[in-house]
Amino acid sequence: MVGATTGDRGVSRRTLLKRAAAATGAIGTSFVVPSLVGPRARAVPPTGAGGGREVAVFGGGMSGLAVAQELIERGFSVTVYEPAFLGGKARSMDVPGSAAGGRMALPGEHGFRFFPGCYQHVPDTMTRIPLPGGGNVRDRHLINVEGAVVALDEPGYAPITAPQSIDGLVQHAGAIADLDNLRNTLMTSLKIAGDVPAHELAFFVQRELVIATSCEERRIGQWEKQSWMEFVKAKGKSAAYQKYLVSALTRATVAAKPDMGSARTIGQIGLALVTSATGLISQYAGTIVGGGVDRILNAPTNHAWIDPWVAYLRGRGVRFVMGQAATGFDVQGGRITGARVAGDAGAASTVTADWYVAAMPLDRLKPLLRPDLLAAAPALEGIKHLVDDWMVGIQYFLSRRSDVVPSHIAALGTPWALTGLFQAAPWEVDFGRVYGDGRVHDCLSVDISDWDTPGILYGKTAKQCTKDEVAKEVWAQMSRALNRGSKPILRDEELVSWHLDPGITWEPGIANATPLMVNTADSYRHRPTADTTISNFFVGGDHVRTNIDLATMEGANESGRRVANAILDAAGSNAARVAVHPLWELPLLDPFKQTDRDRYRAGLPHIMDV
Numbered sequence: 372m373v374g375a376t377t378g379d380r381g382v383s384r385r386t387l388l389k390r391a392a393a394a395t396g397a398i399g400t401s402f403v404v405p406s407l408v409g410p411r412a413r414a415v416p417p418t419g420a421g422g423g424r425e426v427a428v429f430g431g432g433m434s435g436l437a438v439a440q441e442l443i444e445r446g447f448s449v450t451v452y453e454p455a456f457l458g459g460k461a462r463s464m465d466v467p468g469s470a471a472g473g474r475m476a477l478p479g480e481h482g483f484r485f486f487p488g489c490y491q492h493v494p495d496t497m498t499r500i501p502l503p504g505g506g507n508v509r510d511r512h513l514i515n516v517e518g519a520v521v522a523l524d525e526p527g528y529a530p531i532t533a534p535q536s537i538d539g540l541v542q543h544a545g546a547i548a549d550l551d552n553l554r555n556t557l558m559t560s561l562k563i564a565g566d567v568p569a570h571e572l573a574f575f576v577q578r579e580l581v582i583a584t585s586c587e588e589r590r591i592g593q594w595e596k597q598s599w600m601e602f603v604k605a606k607g608k609s610a611a612y613q614k615y616l617v618s619a620l621t622r623a624t625v626a627a628k629p630d631m632g633s634a635r636t637i638g639q640i641g642l643a644l645v646t647s648a649t650g651l652i653s654q655y656a657g658t659i660v661g662g663g664v665d666r667i668l669n670a671p672t673n674h675a676w677i678d679p680w681v682a683y684l685r686g687r688g689v690r691f692v693m694g695q696a697a698t699g700f701d702v703q704g705g706r707i708t709g710a711r712v713a714g715d716a717g718a719a720s721t722v723t724a725d726w727y728v729a730a731m732p733l734d735r736l737k738p739l740l741r742p743d744l745l746a747a748a749p750a751l752e753g754i755k756h757l758v759d760d761w762m763v764g765i766q767y768f769l770s771r772r773s774d775v776v777p778s779h780i781a782a783l784g785t786p787w788a789l790t791g792l793f794q795a796a797p798w799e800v801d802f803g804r805v806y807g808d809g810r811v812h813d814c815l816s817v818d819i820s821d822w823d824t825p826g827i828l829y830g831k832t833a834k835q836c837t838k839d840e841v842a843k844e845v846w847a848q849m850s851r852a853l854n855r856g857s858k859p860i861l862r863d864e865e866l867v868s869w870h871l872d873p874g875i876t877w878e879p880g881i882a883n884a885t886p887l888m889v890n891t892a893d894s895y896r897h898r899p900t901a902d903t904t905i906s907n908f909f910v911g912g913d914h915v916r917t918n919i920d921l922a923t924m925e926g927a928n929e930s931g932r933r934v935a936n937a938i939l940d941a942a943g944s945n946a947a948r949v950a951v952h953p954l955w956e957l958p959l960l961d962p963f964k965q966t967d968r969d970r971y972r973a974g975l976p977h978i979m980d981v
Contacts, residue, residue: 424448426938427710427724429697432459433924434911435730436680437496437931442938443687444499445946451689452712452722454696458677459732460885461924466766466870471808478671478806479870481885482764483792483816484924485779486513486666488647488657489640491952492919492928500680512675515662516797517542518778522852523615524785527562529555529856532776535648536662543776555856566611575616578603579645581979582638583960586968589977591895594635598892599627602634615783622788622820623781625921627889628760636890640921643954652955665779669798696735700727700908702743707908726938730911730931733759733888748905753897757914759886761822761834765845765871768811772802775860782852787833788820789849810867817845827851834881842869888914888922895920901933906941909934918953 424447428435431453439449456462461484465476486493497509517539522530532552534540540547585594594602605617621629625640650658657664668675685691692712698719699711707727713719729736737755745752777797782789795802795813803812819841822833826844833841846866853860874884899910913922915930932949939946967977 423725424942425724426450426726426728427452427722428728428730428911429710429712430459430728430730430732430735430912431457431691432730432732432912433461433493433927434913434915434931434934435459435728436684437492437928438728438730438911438934439684439689440496440499440680440687441932441935441949443684443689445935445939445944447938449689450692450722450724452692452695452697454694454714455884457681457691457693458673459924459927460887461672462677463672463674464873466868469807469868474804474808475806477766477768477811477868477870478674478794478814479766479872480672480764480816481872481874482762482818483794484668484672486668487644488655488664488666489643489954490656490919490925491654492932492950493925494656495950495952496680496928497676500676500683502679508676508679512668512670513666514669514797515539516665516667516777516779516792517662518547518776519665520775520778520780520853521559521783522780522855523559523563523619523783524848524852525614526855528559530853530860531556531559532778535665536658537660538662539776546774546776551856551858563611563615567609567616568612571608571612572616575603575612577979579638579641581977582635583642583956584963584967584979585977586964586971589967589971590635590639592971594638595633595895596893597634598630599632599634599637600629601892602638603629605629619781619783619788623783623790628821631758631889631891633890633892633894635895636920639954640919642956646956649957651957654952654955667792667797670800697729697731697739699739699741700729700744702747702905705747705904706906726907726909726941728909728911728934728938730934732885732912733757733914734886736910736912736914744905748903748908751899751903751910754899754914756897757894758889758891760889761883762818762820762887763822763872763875763883763885764816764818765842765869767815767817767846767869768807768867769813769815770810770865770867771862772796772812773815773860780849780853782849785848785852786821786824786826787845787848788824789817789845789852790820791815791817791849815849815861817849819845838871838875838877841871841875888912890921901930902937902941909937918951 426442426447426449428438428449428451431451435451439451443449460481463478463480466479469477494509494513497513498507500508502508502511517535519533519535520530532547534543534547599621600617603617605613617629621627621637625637627637644664646652647655647657648664694714695712697710698713700707701709709721709723710727711719711721740751740754772795773793775793780791793813793815803809819833825832826848828844828847829836829840836844850861876882898914898916900916901909901911903910911930911934913927917926917929919926919929929951932951935949939948970978
């Protein structure tokens with residue numbers, strides 16, 4: 372309730388600014404991955420008699436919940452089978468034993484949620500989730516982050532606080548114009564100007580322009596097959612170019628390893644973030660005036676979003692069967708005839724339905740790709756070649772409310788690729804009154820994106836550390852990066868407790884129950900579409916081909932919409948198809964793309980690819 376109230380107060384002003392800025396924005400053109408043009412939200416004539424209306428969805432994460440919402444609203448009967456927790460990697464959870472004196476438990480989470488302005492599907496879904504007392508999740512809980520803290524982890528640099536919009540500058544002019552921040556900005560600017568030669572910085576910008584002006588065919592046919600590190604030609608460049616522009620910036624924005632990640636995916640998402648920030652695309656939320664390129668929820672994810680979503684779906688008739696996971700699919704005559712499910716106790720049963728949706732994570736789907744299933748749907752074989760990685764969060768509960776401007780923190784160059792967020796200020800909540808036992812007044816939520824690089828305390832990778840060592844190592848890395856200025860941001864004596872995502876376990880050996888698929892170079896050809904050659908079997912998840920084409924909750928939501936549309940088509944339904952949005956790019960780029968299309972078809976390189 373506290374989150375909802377403060378969210379109402381904070382969002383109304385921001386919303387007015389966003390609407391005013393959007394009114395001045397020019398309409399962009401769309402970028403849609405070839406063969407993935409999404410159907411629009413309009414009625415489609417029936418295609419004939421198609422099967423019944425019983426849908427079994429295996430997986431209650433972002434994709435599974437999106438499928439359930441779209442189909443239950445169109446008259447289908449939906450049952451969701453989930454072995455662990457609804458909400459998937461987006462969920463938050465209570466810290467056990469932390470509530471006292473009538474307060475709520477301290478908020479733990481898999482990792483802090485980031486909703487870029489180029490996200491379209493998730494915010495749209497939020498508008499259709501009603502809340503008690505009126506309003507919806509997006510309008511009451513999705514807020515702008517007005518600032519950014521950039522901390523380069525190397526001697527000679529100091530953390531910089533910068534606004535992300537004119538609104539952010541106006542709201543926090545005092546902190547941004549503070550003498551310490553100005554000194555840090557000058558110090559860091561001079562240092563990076565000396566470390567990264569001007570011609571290398573210009574070259575890096577040029578490479579992003581190559582992506583922006585490349586035709587769709589070249590993006591798929593050429594840049595998809597290169598890693599980002601290859602594409603930006605990092606080899607032979609300065610150490611600072613490689614460390615900060617190539618590696619750290621990539622890890623901070625898309626949580627991808629530049630030596631593995633697809634150049635097309637990384638470059639395309641970078642372009643979408645920049646395009647959103649211009650405010651020139653009306654379909655995107657971001658504007659230079661009102662912000663919105665960087666958004667978060669103003670309360671724990673489950674409180675603000677997942678719990679109301681599940682309550683809404685239950686109210687519409689979705690049935691949730693918890694503690695049950697799919698263990699196999701029976702195939703006969705080109706159709707699924709049943710899905711075998713089992714719980715932790717081992718009791719097995721068979722689920723029958725008209726339509727079956729595998730909306731489970733990559734690591735849970737791979738073991739189910741048995742020969743009979745692959746024989747009926749050979750394209751799913753590519754899933755075995757997809758790769759996942761670890762990105763997991765830890766929360767530090769502090770005895771003092773941070774005076775940092777509400778900001779996402781990019782600790783660039785930290786061995787474990789850390790990003791973070793102080794939550795009390797953007798949530799506009801008194802932590803000591805609402806959460807825990809009264810001792811905690813802020814929470815620093817940190818995402819750990821690199822689990823395979825040695826740290827600074829123990830010389831071990833995160834995967835080699837104990838739980839306690841992970842907590843101490845992350846704190847040490849964040850402290851070193853954030854405290855290089857004249858005023859320390861983190862103080863050891865203010866640390867009350869911490870909470871690491873319980874998806875990481877250490878018995879018998881370290882394991883992660885929630886890995887994230889990574890868009891490695893040339894992986895697009897291995898990724899499935901939402902529909903398959905099995906007439907009643909569909910695949911959802913962040914590994915499915917989508918327009919956003921990045922393993923995110925936005926991609927998972929889009930895949931769920933694609934599954935719903937595929938089932939509507941297969942069932943011969945005349946219900947309105949679910950909106951599937953393209954990535955939008957500035958129309959002024961279209962002539963350059965056409966020139967590149969002509970060159971690509973003629974076997975010529977991009978005109979700027981030198």
